Amino acid sequence: MNKKIVLILLILISVISVIFVYNDDFIYKKEILKITSIKTINEDESSNLLGIKEKVYEKEITGIITNGKNKGIIKNIKYEETYSSVITEKYKVGDKVFIDNNNIETLKRDTYIVLLIMLFIIAIYIVGKYRGLLSVISVMINSIIFYIGLILYFKGINIIFICVIESIIFSCISLLIAGGINKKVLSAIISVVTSILIILLLLIIVSKITNYKGINFNEIAYLTVPIEDILIPELLIGTLGAIMDIGITMSSSISELIDKDNKITKKSLYKSSKEIGKDIMSTMSNVLFFTYICAGLPMLVLAIRNGVTITNFIASNYSIEITRFLVGSIGIVLTIPISTFISIKILKRGNV
Numbered sequence: 001m002n003k004k005i006v007l008i009l010l011i012l013i014s015v016i017s018v019i020f021v022y023n024d025d026f027i028y029k030k031e032i033l034k035i036t037s038i039k040t041i042n043e044d045e046s047s048n049l050l051g052i053k054e055k056v057y058e059k060e061i062t063g064i065i066t067n068g069k070n071k072g073i074i075k076n077i078k079y080e081e082t083y084s085s086v087i088t089e090k091y092k093v094g095d096k097v098f099i100d101n102n103n104i105e106t107l108k109r110d111t112y113i114v115l116l117i118m119l120f121i122i123a124i125y126i127v128g129k130y131r132g133l134l135s136v137i138s139v140m141i142n143s144i145i146f147y148i149g150l151i152l153y154f155k156g157i158n159i160i161f162i163c164v165i166e167s168i169i170f171s172c173i174s175l176l177i178a179g180g181i182n183k184k185v186l187s188a189i190i191s192v193v194t195s196i197l198i199i200l201l202l203l204i205i206v207s208k209i210t211n212y213k214g215i216n217f218n219e220i221a222y223l224t225v226p227i228e229d230i231l232i233p234e235l236l237i238g239t240l241g242a243i244m245d246i247g248i249t250m251s252s253s254i255s256e257l258i259d260k261d262n263k264i265t266k267k268s269l270y271k272s273s274k275e276i277g278k279d280i281m282s283t284m285s286n287v288l289f290f291t292y293i294c295a296g297l298p299m300l301v302l303a304i305r306n307g308v309t310i311t312n313f314i315a316s317n318y319s320i321e322i323t324r325f326l327v328g329s330i331g332i333v334l335t336i337p338i339s340t341f342i343s344i345k346i347l348k349r350g351n352v
Contacts, residue, residue, distance in 0.1 A: 014118035163233035191339035250339040277336035
């Protein structure tokens, strides 16, 4: 099919999807209120223990109920809004909110989510064409497999075993869909699986030696299962994306070098791979660092504003994030020589 036609179809599907989701109030059991006007009734100030002041607004929303037996009824609801919106939300005319009697529960966000998803699909098609769409399909398949894994866990199957099997399946599906069936992808898959098993072994050994000392589990203190049942699979799956990226990058690079010069020696390949590994090692580590650390940035800002020191906050809230970053970085460092060795062995035949 013509690429322009596919793009037009994607845009058309996106527009239809967004319009449908914006008007899908009838599928929800909870009442939905479409805001037609907002007025401020009262404005006040509150202060915390440090004396930091914040404006607090008492507002009244007027809207029309868009679903259920009360559809079409105009309703007025009073609510409180803070300047920072840490514990409250800011609404605007045209927003739709879920309500329970005379209380606003939350914003109806499905329209925004679908809009972002469709923009992502269009963008990935523009950049990656059909292969880009295949990557979206691989994400969908992997999500289903992940959900199946959760069901199996709740049925009593060991979660670490499930995690290892799923990691291997994720790797095979993602890499095969992205690169097709060839030696380059085969070497990447073997590299990723080898790295996963080595990292799992290291995690088990370290956890047994340290007994998780130095990690603060405040954010998962509500768990009613052993920590190792969750933490090790979480660290392993969290590292998987970076490992797959490194594996396919090294394999593709070595394959390209061999294609350009079939007589290139293994010694030259190892030397070139070493330089490639140096280039991608730092960038991938930084990606992991900013991904994990910035996830808690809003809470960090809130904590500092309320008098919590950075060192105390990091010690009590960031230890797991730092652990995730370190495990991911170790995975990157290990995967580079592993994928280099395996790729050269598979892709470069002969003893030269």
